Amino acid sequence: RKEVEQDPGPFNVPEGATVAFNCTYSNSASQSFFWYRQDCRKEPKLLMSVYSSGNEDGRFTAQLNRASQYISLLIRDSKLSDSATYLCVVNKGNYGQNFVFGPGTRLSVLP
Amino acid sequence: GAGVSQSPSNKVTEKGKDVELRCDPISGHTALYWYRQSLGQGLEFLIYFQGNSAPDKSGLPSDRFSAERTGGSVSTLTIQRTQQEDSAVYLCASSLDRGEGNQPQHFGDGTRLSIL
Numbered sequence: 001r002k003e004v005e006q007d008p009g010p011f012n013v014p015e016g017a018t019v020a021f022n023c024t025y026s027n028s029a030s031q032s033f034f035w036y037r038q039d040c041r042k043e044p045k046l047l048m049s050v051y052s053s054g055n056e057d058g059r060f061t062a063q064l065n066r067a068s069q070y071i072s073l074l075i076r077d078s079k080l081s082d083s084a085t086y087l088c089v090v091n092k093g094n095y096g097q098n099f100v101f102g103p104g105t106r107l108s109v110l111p
Numbered sequence: 112g113a114g115v116s117q118s119p120s121n122k123v124t125e126k127g128k129d130v131e132l133r134c135d136p137i138s139g140h141t142a143l144y145w146y147r148q149s150l151g152q153g154l155e156f157l158i159y160f161q162g163n164s165a166p167d168k169s170g171l172p173s174d175r176f177s178a179e180r181t182g183g184s185v186s187t188l189t190i191q192r193t194q195q196e197d198s199a200v201y202l203c204a205s206s207l208d209r210g211e212g213n214q215p216q217h218f219g220d221g222t223r224l225s226i227l
Contacts, residue, residue, distance in 0.1 A: 031213065032213040034215050041200075042220075043202055043218040043219060043220055043221050044154070044202075044218050045218070046215045046216075046217065049213070049215060087153075087154075089215075089216075091213070099144070099156075099216065101146075101153060101154045101156075102153075103153040104153055
């Protein structure tokens with residue numbers, strides 16, 4: 001089993017739709033969680049950290065369920081500019097060498 | 112800007128040549144990472160530096176790959192005797208690393224390496 005798994009995608013949704021991505025991780029000792037987005041032929045960029053109580057940033061909501069070892073990202077009122085690959089990232093420990101990137105889920109928002 | 116800077120942006124070279132890629136992290140970031148990404152694929156971890164030392168070299172694909180970091184800042188990734196399968200985008204990232212694990216990585220634009 002991979003350490004971090006994500007919905008395989010791709011997701012093709014119309015503008016204005018709500019879309020949710022799921023991510024699961026295998027190491028129960030994982031400490032920190034993040035969502036990144038990566039545009040085609042660009043570098044990954046931090047979208048948001050994921051906090052235990054869940055957090056929201058505008059149209060984006062992240063949730064963490066430690067018991068189920070599950071992270072989600074919800075995008076409301078999707079825009080064309082949201083089209084990208086979304087990467088789930090887990091830090092297994094206290095130090096940087098334990099970052100693990102998921103394979104990503106590709107989203108295409110269609111006009 | 113004060114982001115992660117990588118050079119060159121693009122490198123085209125012949126098979127068998129050596130290449131050196133450079134990464135200048137965000138000032139004050141103690142942790143530095145190298146990844147590579149082939150077209151349409153996920154990130155492949157190569158190496159991680161904490162300060163000048165590399166506690167994790169497990170991702171380096173072969174002994175043709177080496178990396179160093181001096182002065183706790185700039186890092187170079189060297190690939191000797193390049194092969195066509197080395198063609199990829201090489202990404203560098205840096206982060207604060209206070210032993211809390213909650214500091215995200217910030218990426219440079221990458222170096223697109225093409226081996227002819």
